[in-house]
Amino acid sequence: MDTDSGLTRLALTTADVAEMSNEQLAGHLDQLFRLRSAVDGRIVVLLGEAERRQAFRDDGATSAENWAVERFSVAVPTARSLVHIAEKAWDLPQLTEALKEGEITFDKLRAVADVATPETDAELVEAARERSVRELAEVARSHRDAPAPSQAALDHDRRSLRFNDTFRTMTVQLPPESFAETRSCIESIARDIPSDGETPWDQRMCDGFMGLIRSQSKGSDGADGATKSPYFVVVHVPIAALVEESGETSDLAGELERDGLLSVATVQQLACDATVALAVDDDAGRTMYEGRSRRDPSGPQRREVRRRDRHCRFPGCANVTFTNTHHIKRWKRDRGPTDLYNLCLLCVHHHGLVHRGEWTMSGNANGELTFVGPSGRVMTSRPSPLWTAVTGPAARRAAGRRKADSADPADPASANRALPAGAPPQNRPPPPQRRR
Secondary structure, X not given: OOHHHHHHHOOOOHHHHHHOOHHHHHHHHHHXXXXXXXXXXXXXXXXXXXXXXXXXXXXXXXXXXXXXHHHOOOOHHHHHHHHHHHHHHOOOHHHHHHHHOOOOOHHHHHHHHOOOOOOOHHHHHHHHHHOOHHHHXXXXXXXXXXXXXXXXXXXXXXXXXXXXXXXXXXXXXOOHHHHHHHHHHHHHHHHHOOOOOOOOHHHHHHHHHHHHHHOOOOOOOOOOOOOOOOOEEEEEEEXXXXXOOOOOOXXXXXXXXXXXXXXXXXXXXXXXXXXXXXXXXXXXXXXXXXXXXXXXXXXXXXXXXXXXXXXXXXXXXXXXXXXEEEEOOOXXXXXXXXXXXXXXXXXXXXXXXXXXOOOEEEEOOOOOEEEEOOOOOEEEEOXXXXXXXXXXXXXXXXXXXXXXXXXXXXXXXXXXXXXXXXXXXXXXXXXXXXXX
């Protein structure tokens, strides 16, 4: 299929769409979805070749998945699916060719890819042309062999639990018996939770899950046996968010570490239920300085660097667990200070690339870092937007705007307090007159 001519032929304006009949609308969508499948087929073939050559290493990536996320600006689940199919496409020529021709969709290929083999390739491509994605999932289950005695060990080795901080979700892969045990436990707790009949079952399941988590507390908080969470939570709040110049409390946002923005009211509620450490940041976004007094970052510095960076700062790398705190200007050779702007998170792989000189990095970790690779490619990295919103200049601007909005125009003293930094000179109060 000629994708370039296909796009030209399907060029549309808003007026064209408005004048279409339902039949014409459906016909254009048929063509576009077929074209989309053809493009997906070519992406899968090229990505598979890049994986075999390990071309992603030219850009400093640790895997084809991370490379796709950074270079082609796709989400992690999208990159994971594309790379997974790309790794199998070489051994499934008929299914791959059908995708390239737009005869089947990417979702259909994904439904059968895990059970497809060179021997079943032709059979499954015929099924993919005729059946829906849902039906193909059942076809795939029918092609799976009966569990072998070694399957239990394989299921155990595949266990995993992943957190998605963006959507506050968890994905858990369990062996069959552990899954059944977990489901039975949570359902049993959910059934015992009093309900007015209007709370949806999935919300009661969530309440049951949280009840299970909180039941692990080893201490109690009073004679009534109410438990207090033993787990440690950190909330970062700019100092202006706690007390303004007027002495009134503010509702500027704080940040729940590794999560999102919170109002101060929410912070106060959370403080009643869990162990919360409050980290107060100054106007420059600094929790602390160490300068040249020590080489190794302090514990609070490490926490702040992790909060700011969230993961390895190398562009496209989402590694969180296996990371080190790295001096951008080296401590000994460049006399770099142990201060936040000179510290960043790097995973073990990218830490090695930088120390071996294969990649260079420079800049201010509180702002923009620049990475330059052996091919001359330049990439940049910035702190978490949440960190910037709570600790960086944006938080200070928000504080200034809120003071300006809350000022009483009839009260000169209030107006003086409310003026944000950088206001035009004509809006500032006149300077006090000197006495002669």
